[in-house]
Amino acid sequence: MSDIQVRFATQQDATAVAALHLNACRMAYAGQVPDEHWAVTPMAKRVTYWKEAIEYGEPQVMVAVDGKDIVGFVGFDRSRDPKSKNTTGEIWAIYAAPERIGQGVGLALWDAAREGLQDEDCTDVTVWLPLLHEQTLRFHELAGFKREMNTARTVPLGGVKVEEVRLKRKLG
Incomplete structure:
Protein backbone atom coordinates (compact mmCIF):
# COMPACT_ATOMS: atom_id res chain seq x y z
CA MET A 1 0.00 0.00 0.00
CA ALA A 19 7.55 14.79 -17.93
CA LEU A 20 4.52 13.27 -16.20
CA HIS A 21 2.18 15.55 -18.18
CA LEU A 22 3.78 14.53 -21.47
CA ASN A 23 3.71 10.79 -20.69
CA ALA A 24 0.14 10.89 -19.39
CA CYS A 25 -1.07 12.83 -22.45
CA ARG A 26 0.67 10.41 -24.81
CA MET A 27 -1.11 7.51 -23.14
CA ALA A 28 -4.47 9.27 -22.81
CA TYR A 29 -4.56 10.38 -26.45
CA ALA A 30 -2.97 7.24 -27.95
CA GLY A 31 -4.76 6.30 -31.13
CA GLN A 32 -6.45 9.70 -31.33
CA VAL A 33 -3.61 12.25 -31.56
CA PRO A 34 -0.57 11.37 -33.70
CA ASP A 35 2.47 10.59 -31.55
CA GLU A 36 4.56 13.07 -33.56
CA HIS A 37 2.49 15.89 -32.03
CA TRP A 38 4.10 15.38 -28.64
CA LYS A 51 7.88 26.65 -13.64
CA GLU A 52 5.90 29.79 -14.49
CA ALA A 53 2.59 28.20 -13.45
CA ILE A 54 4.10 27.16 -10.13
CA GLU A 55 5.71 30.57 -9.56
CA TYR A 56 2.67 32.68 -10.44
CA GLY A 57 -0.08 30.30 -9.29
CA GLU A 58 -1.87 30.32 -12.64
CA PRO A 59 -3.03 27.66 -12.24
CA GLN A 60 -2.27 26.64 -8.69
CA VAL A 61 -0.30 23.40 -8.97
CA MET A 62 -0.24 20.58 -6.44
CA VAL A 63 1.64 17.31 -6.73
CA ALA A 64 0.92 13.85 -5.39
CA VAL A 65 4.03 12.24 -3.98
CA ASP A 66 4.76 8.71 -2.87
CA GLY A 67 8.03 8.82 -1.00
CA LYS A 68 10.24 10.99 -3.20
CA ASP A 69 8.38 10.22 -6.44
CA ILE A 70 5.89 12.61 -8.01
CA VAL A 71 3.03 10.32 -9.09
CA GLY A 72 0.47 12.90 -10.20
CA PHE A 73 -0.43 16.57 -10.31
CA VAL A 74 -3.43 18.87 -10.47
CA GLY A 75 -3.71 22.44 -11.73
CA PHE A 76 -6.76 24.45 -10.62
CA ASP A 77 -7.94 28.02 -10.36
CA ARG A 78 -10.90 30.19 -11.29
CA SER A 79 -12.77 29.11 -14.39
CA ARG A 80 -11.30 30.33 -17.68
CA ASP A 81 -14.74 30.18 -19.33
CA PRO A 82 -15.74 33.80 -20.06
CA LYS A 83 -19.40 33.40 -19.03
CA SER A 84 -18.68 31.69 -15.71
CA LYS A 85 -19.45 33.29 -12.36
CA ASN A 86 -16.46 34.44 -10.34
CA THR A 87 -17.33 31.74 -7.79
CA THR A 88 -16.75 28.98 -10.36
CA GLY A 89 -13.43 27.17 -10.20
CA GLU A 90 -11.90 24.92 -12.82
CA ILE A 91 -9.68 21.88 -12.81
CA TRP A 92 -7.26 22.95 -15.56
CA ALA A 93 -5.40 19.61 -15.54
CA ILE A 94 -5.36 16.49 -13.40
CA TYR A 95 -3.11 13.56 -14.22
CA ALA A 96 -1.81 10.47 -12.46
CA ALA A 97 1.28 8.71 -13.72
CA PRO A 98 -0.02 6.04 -16.14
CA GLU A 99 1.35 3.21 -13.99
CA ARG A 100 -0.44 4.65 -10.93
CA ILE A 101 -3.96 4.91 -12.37
CA GLY A 102 -6.48 3.21 -10.10
CA GLN A 103 -4.28 3.54 -6.99
CA GLY A 104 -5.92 6.58 -5.37
CA VAL A 105 -3.68 9.28 -6.86
CA GLY A 106 -6.52 11.00 -8.73
CA LEU A 107 -8.77 10.96 -5.67
CA ALA A 108 -6.05 12.47 -3.47
CA LEU A 109 -5.46 15.20 -6.06
CA TRP A 110 -9.19 15.89 -6.47
CA ASP A 111 -9.62 16.19 -2.68
CA ALA A 112 -6.74 18.69 -2.48
CA ALA A 113 -8.04 20.75 -5.42
CA ARG A 114 -11.56 20.79 -3.96
CA GLU A 115 -10.22 22.13 -0.66
CA GLY A 116 -8.09 24.71 -2.49
CA LEU A 117 -11.07 25.93 -4.53
CA GLN A 118 -13.25 26.12 -1.41
CA ASP A 119 -10.50 28.21 0.25
CA GLU A 120 -10.83 30.57 -2.75
CA ASP A 121 -14.60 30.86 -2.04
CA LEU A 142 -17.80 9.09 -9.67
CA ALA A 143 -16.46 12.29 -8.05
CA GLY A 144 -19.89 13.89 -8.53
CA PHE A 145 -19.41 15.78 -11.80
CA LYS A 146 -22.29 15.89 -14.30
CA ARG A 147 -21.92 16.36 -18.05
CA GLU A 148 -23.16 19.62 -19.52
CA MET A 149 -23.92 18.41 -23.02
CA ASN A 150 -24.73 21.88 -24.34
CA THR A 151 -21.07 22.78 -23.77
CA ALA A 152 -19.59 20.30 -26.26
CA ARG A 153 -16.79 21.82 -28.33
CA THR A 154 -14.17 20.73 -30.82
CA VAL A 155 -10.55 21.67 -30.22
CA PRO A 156 -7.59 21.10 -32.57
CA LEU A 157 -4.81 18.95 -31.14
CA GLY A 158 -1.94 17.53 -33.16
CA GLY A 159 -3.66 18.03 -36.49
CA VAL A 160 -6.85 16.27 -35.41
CA LYS A 161 -10.05 17.55 -33.86
CA VAL A 162 -10.82 16.41 -30.31
CA GLU A 163 -14.38 16.57 -29.00
CA GLU A 164 -14.63 17.86 -25.43
CA VAL A 165 -17.46 18.36 -22.99
CA ARG A 166 -17.59 20.38 -19.78
CA LEU A 167 -18.53 18.67 -16.53
CA LYS A 168 -19.63 20.57 -13.45
CA ARG A 169 -20.39 19.95 -9.78
CA LYS A 170 -21.12 21.87 -6.61
CA LEU A 171 -18.34 22.21 -4.06
CA GLY A 172 -19.03 21.44 -0.45
Whole structure:
Protein backbone atom coordinates (compact mmCIF):
# COMPACT_ATOMS: atom_id res chain seq x y z
CA MET A 1 0.00 0.00 0.00
CA SER A 2 1.37 3.38 -0.97
CA ASP A 3 1.28 6.50 1.16
CA ILE A 4 0.22 9.29 -1.20
CA GLN A 5 0.70 12.82 0.06
CA VAL A 6 -0.39 15.98 -1.77
CA ARG A 7 1.42 19.29 -1.45
CA PHE A 8 1.88 22.50 -3.42
CA ALA A 9 4.42 22.13 -6.20
CA THR A 10 7.81 23.83 -5.96
CA GLN A 11 10.09 25.06 -8.73
CA GLN A 12 12.13 21.88 -8.30
CA ASP A 13 9.04 19.84 -9.25
CA ALA A 14 8.58 21.49 -12.67
CA THR A 15 10.71 18.99 -14.61
CA ALA A 16 8.92 16.00 -13.09
CA VAL A 17 5.49 17.61 -13.67
CA ALA A 18 6.36 18.36 -17.31
CA ALA A 19 7.55 14.79 -17.93
CA LEU A 20 4.52 13.27 -16.20
CA HIS A 21 2.18 15.55 -18.18
CA LEU A 22 3.78 14.53 -21.47
CA ASN A 23 3.71 10.79 -20.69
CA ALA A 24 0.14 10.89 -19.39
CA CYS A 25 -1.07 12.83 -22.45
CA ARG A 26 0.67 10.41 -24.81
CA MET A 27 -1.11 7.51 -23.14
CA ALA A 28 -4.47 9.27 -22.81
CA TYR A 29 -4.56 10.38 -26.45
CA ALA A 30 -2.97 7.24 -27.95
CA GLY A 31 -4.76 6.30 -31.13
CA GLN A 32 -6.45 9.70 -31.33
CA VAL A 33 -3.61 12.25 -31.56
CA PRO A 34 -0.57 11.37 -33.70
CA ASP A 35 2.47 10.59 -31.55
CA GLU A 36 4.56 13.07 -33.56
CA HIS A 37 2.49 15.89 -32.03
CA TRP A 38 4.10 15.38 -28.64
CA ALA A 39 7.63 15.83 -30.04
CA VAL A 40 6.83 19.29 -31.46
CA THR A 41 7.16 21.08 -28.11
CA PRO A 42 10.67 20.72 -26.66
CA MET A 43 10.88 19.48 -23.06
CA ALA A 44 12.64 22.71 -22.03
CA LYS A 45 9.59 24.71 -23.11
CA ARG A 46 7.28 22.36 -21.20
CA VAL A 47 9.41 22.76 -18.06
CA THR A 48 9.37 26.56 -18.44
CA TYR A 49 5.56 26.53 -18.68
CA TRP A 50 5.23 24.56 -15.44
CA LYS A 51 7.88 26.65 -13.64
CA GLU A 52 5.90 29.79 -14.49
CA ALA A 53 2.59 28.20 -13.45
CA ILE A 54 4.10 27.16 -10.13
CA GLU A 55 5.71 30.57 -9.56
CA TYR A 56 2.67 32.68 -10.44
CA GLY A 57 -0.08 30.30 -9.29
CA GLU A 58 -1.87 30.32 -12.64
CA PRO A 59 -3.03 27.66 -12.24
CA GLN A 60 -2.27 26.64 -8.69
CA VAL A 61 -0.30 23.40 -8.97
CA MET A 62 -0.24 20.58 -6.44
CA VAL A 63 1.64 17.31 -6.73
CA ALA A 64 0.92 13.85 -5.39
CA VAL A 65 4.03 12.24 -3.98
CA ASP A 66 4.76 8.71 -2.87
CA GLY A 67 8.03 8.82 -1.00
CA LYS A 68 10.24 10.99 -3.20
CA ASP A 69 8.38 10.22 -6.44
CA ILE A 70 5.89 12.61 -8.01
CA VAL A 71 3.03 10.32 -9.09
CA GLY A 72 0.47 12.90 -10.20
CA PHE A 73 -0.43 16.57 -10.31
CA VAL A 74 -3.43 18.87 -10.47
CA GLY A 75 -3.71 22.44 -11.73
CA PHE A 76 -6.76 24.45 -10.62
CA ASP A 77 -7.94 28.02 -10.36
CA ARG A 78 -10.90 30.19 -11.29
CA SER A 79 -12.77 29.11 -14.39
CA ARG A 80 -11.30 30.33 -17.68
CA ASP A 81 -14.74 30.18 -19.33
CA PRO A 82 -15.74 33.80 -20.06
CA LYS A 83 -19.40 33.40 -19.03
CA SER A 84 -18.68 31.69 -15.71
CA LYS A 85 -19.45 33.29 -12.36
CA ASN A 86 -16.46 34.44 -10.34
CA THR A 87 -17.33 31.74 -7.79
CA THR A 88 -16.75 28.98 -10.36
CA GLY A 89 -13.43 27.17 -10.20
CA GLU A 90 -11.90 24.92 -12.82
CA ILE A 91 -9.68 21.88 -12.81
CA TRP A 92 -7.26 22.95 -15.56
CA ALA A 93 -5.40 19.61 -15.54
CA ILE A 94 -5.36 16.49 -13.40
CA TYR A 95 -3.11 13.56 -14.22
CA ALA A 96 -1.81 10.47 -12.46
CA ALA A 97 1.28 8.71 -13.72
CA PRO A 98 -0.02 6.04 -16.14
CA GLU A 99 1.35 3.21 -13.99
CA ARG A 100 -0.44 4.65 -10.93
CA ILE A 101 -3.96 4.91 -12.37
CA GLY A 102 -6.48 3.21 -10.10
CA GLN A 103 -4.28 3.54 -6.99
CA GLY A 104 -5.92 6.58 -5.37
CA VAL A 105 -3.68 9.28 -6.86
CA GLY A 106 -6.52 11.00 -8.73
CA LEU A 107 -8.77 10.96 -5.67
CA ALA A 108 -6.05 12.47 -3.47
CA LEU A 109 -5.46 15.20 -6.06
CA TRP A 110 -9.19 15.89 -6.47
CA ASP A 111 -9.62 16.19 -2.68
CA ALA A 112 -6.74 18.69 -2.48
CA ALA A 113 -8.04 20.75 -5.42
CA ARG A 114 -11.56 20.79 -3.96
CA GLU A 115 -10.22 22.13 -0.66
CA GLY A 116 -8.09 24.71 -2.49
CA LEU A 117 -11.07 25.93 -4.53
CA GLN A 118 -13.25 26.12 -1.41
CA ASP A 119 -10.50 28.21 0.25
CA GLU A 120 -10.83 30.57 -2.75
CA ASP A 121 -14.60 30.86 -2.04
CA CYS A 122 -15.60 28.87 -5.13
CA THR A 123 -19.04 27.25 -4.94
CA ASP A 124 -18.87 25.23 -8.19
CA VAL A 125 -16.14 23.58 -10.21
CA THR A 126 -15.87 22.63 -13.88
CA VAL A 127 -13.51 20.52 -15.95
CA TRP A 128 -13.20 20.08 -19.74
CA LEU A 129 -12.67 16.47 -20.79
CA PRO A 130 -12.32 14.66 -24.12
CA LEU A 131 -15.44 12.63 -24.91
CA LEU A 132 -13.38 9.60 -25.94
CA HIS A 133 -11.67 9.26 -22.55
CA GLU A 134 -14.15 6.91 -20.91
CA GLN A 135 -11.88 6.21 -17.92
CA THR A 136 -11.39 9.93 -17.23
CA LEU A 137 -15.09 10.68 -17.67
CA ARG A 138 -15.98 7.82 -15.32
CA PHE A 139 -13.53 9.08 -12.67
CA HIS A 140 -15.07 12.56 -12.71
CA GLU A 141 -18.62 11.23 -12.71
CA LEU A 142 -17.80 9.09 -9.67
CA ALA A 143 -16.46 12.29 -8.05
CA GLY A 144 -19.89 13.89 -8.53
CA PHE A 145 -19.41 15.78 -11.80
CA LYS A 146 -22.29 15.89 -14.30
CA ARG A 147 -21.92 16.36 -18.05
CA GLU A 148 -23.16 19.62 -19.52
CA MET A 149 -23.92 18.41 -23.02
CA ASN A 150 -24.73 21.88 -24.34
CA THR A 151 -21.07 22.78 -23.77
CA ALA A 152 -19.59 20.30 -26.26
CA ARG A 153 -16.79 21.82 -28.33
CA THR A 154 -14.17 20.73 -30.82
CA VAL A 155 -10.55 21.67 -30.22
CA PRO A 156 -7.59 21.10 -32.57
CA LEU A 157 -4.81 18.95 -31.14
CA GLY A 158 -1.94 17.53 -33.16
CA GLY A 159 -3.66 18.03 -36.49
CA VAL A 160 -6.85 16.27 -35.41
CA LYS A 161 -10.05 17.55 -33.86
CA VAL A 162 -10.82 16.41 -30.31
CA GLU A 163 -14.38 16.57 -29.00
CA GLU A 164 -14.63 17.86 -25.43
CA VAL A 165 -17.46 18.36 -22.99
CA ARG A 166 -17.59 20.38 -19.78
CA LEU A 167 -18.53 18.67 -16.53
CA LYS A 168 -19.63 20.57 -13.45
CA ARG A 169 -20.39 19.95 -9.78
CA LYS A 170 -21.12 21.87 -6.61
CA LEU A 171 -18.34 22.21 -4.06
CA GLY A 172 -19.03 21.44 -0.45
